[in-house]
Amino acid sequence: MEEKFKEKSVVPVKLGFSIGAYKVICEIVRGNSSVVFEARPPTDFGNLAIKAIYLDRDKKITESQLSAAIDRFNSKSNLFAGLRHPNILKIFDYGFDRKSGSFYLVMEKLDGVTIKDTVTKDGRIAFEKALPIIKDIAKGLQFIHSKGLVHHGLCSSNISITANGAIIRESGIVESVEEWIVKDTSCAYKMAAYSAPERLSGLDGDYRSDIFSLGVVIYEMLSGGNPFYDSDVIWSMANIGDVKLDLLDNLHSDVSSEFANIIDDMLVKKPEKRLDNLDALINFGFKTDEQSVQALQEKEVIHYDTQDSCRICGRCNKPDLKFCESCGAPLVKIIAPQDIETVSKPKIEFRYASFSRRAVAAILDLIFFLIFAFVISQIFPSSSNHIVVVSMLIIAGWLYSSIMVSSKLKATFGKMILGIYVTDIAGKQMGFLRAAGRWLSKFLMAVLSVLLIIPIAGFFTIGFTRKRQAVHDMVANTLVLCR
16 A cells, blocks of 8 residues: 555655755655655754655645644644653754745654565564564653653654664654645555554544554564555454454463453443553563562653753753754754643543432332333232342342443443443443442442431432432542533
8 A cells, every 4th residue: 555655656856955044965765745855954963864745835824724724733843842751752953934834844864664564575573573672662652641642643654773772763744744834645645554443443542442452553563464465455444443463472472461462451342341541562571570660660761852852962052042052953843741631531520420419310210110010010910929029120230230331332221311430430331240349338328218217328328429419429439420
């Protein structure tokens, strides 16, 4: 698929020119709407790579559209330009060059091969050799997520294997530009076999979408090919949604079952049930004794650059300088550390259901239950064993509540009418066993209330707890929230 698009490349480029402040030396690689050059800054810092993404010359773009595109590109580039981690490609500068009509990213020049090229040339990578590479990628991606950012462009051709380890490239910036500004669909085709199901369904996705994409990359490394890829992009997308992959340890004996289960958890279709972070990958096979942890922390010094500090030598330069006074490295204005929180993952604020709303919902459910009990009493004659009938009603109520609350609805009919629903303590959909245990504790509290002649005793705690939990909520570790 990628070769098909490379043949259609129509970007007109002549050497011997400058992009921004950088003089182009030679062309490294060419894509559909972009070209990567080796370029020299106006200092003695050394050669860099510069990726130029060209506007479609046949497409008319108004000045207002171009201005919006530049703001979008600069905004996204700005978020990633200050990231400094040994497994993330260094971005030194970015901007829009009106003379050449291109958006550009100035990056470190990598000497290495992509995972895609390695697998295509040599086949699958043995587990023992692949594990250090996988851990490098996981560390870089986890660092991106720790800053509240999402890559949205992770695939085997966006990760390079170098002498210093694996490097995640371009941070998804180029992909968003090609799709939104240049309208180049080759990027979408390239990413189709790596995208999480929620992304393919039109949702923006979050850090868990990156975790799915990394799972596909790892599966490709260890199996020798992308398991979802098809020459027809529609089938690639269909495979993402429908195909359940075999565990890697069933395919290759050198992959442990523990590791295969981690990858399987990364490739779960529903994001809420997917692996939530990459700690399991990073710490796989790692003994967490105190000396090892200290050695790891000393080895990996990662940070987020300050506004005027050089990303190479660390010198604090005067404001408004474009190149470091000490080593000549490009400087670019980036987000100051105190502003990082503005781009972090939003804190989830729950709206807890009030006592009155929960009480009305309980009354409605009781009415539904009484109607059901009346129907049962008509089915079974009065001569039937009352203990059997009551037992059947209790079991029916237990199943009704447990199934409804643990389903996607997260609520019984009474709760749905009142606009409230039940979740686990993290606000996520709970399993059937937790829902069943919650109902059982609720039933026991109801029996206790009858015996002690204290109505709805279990609900009294709603008014005294910060999360407005009844006794059965505290027992089952659940919440009742407003929609």
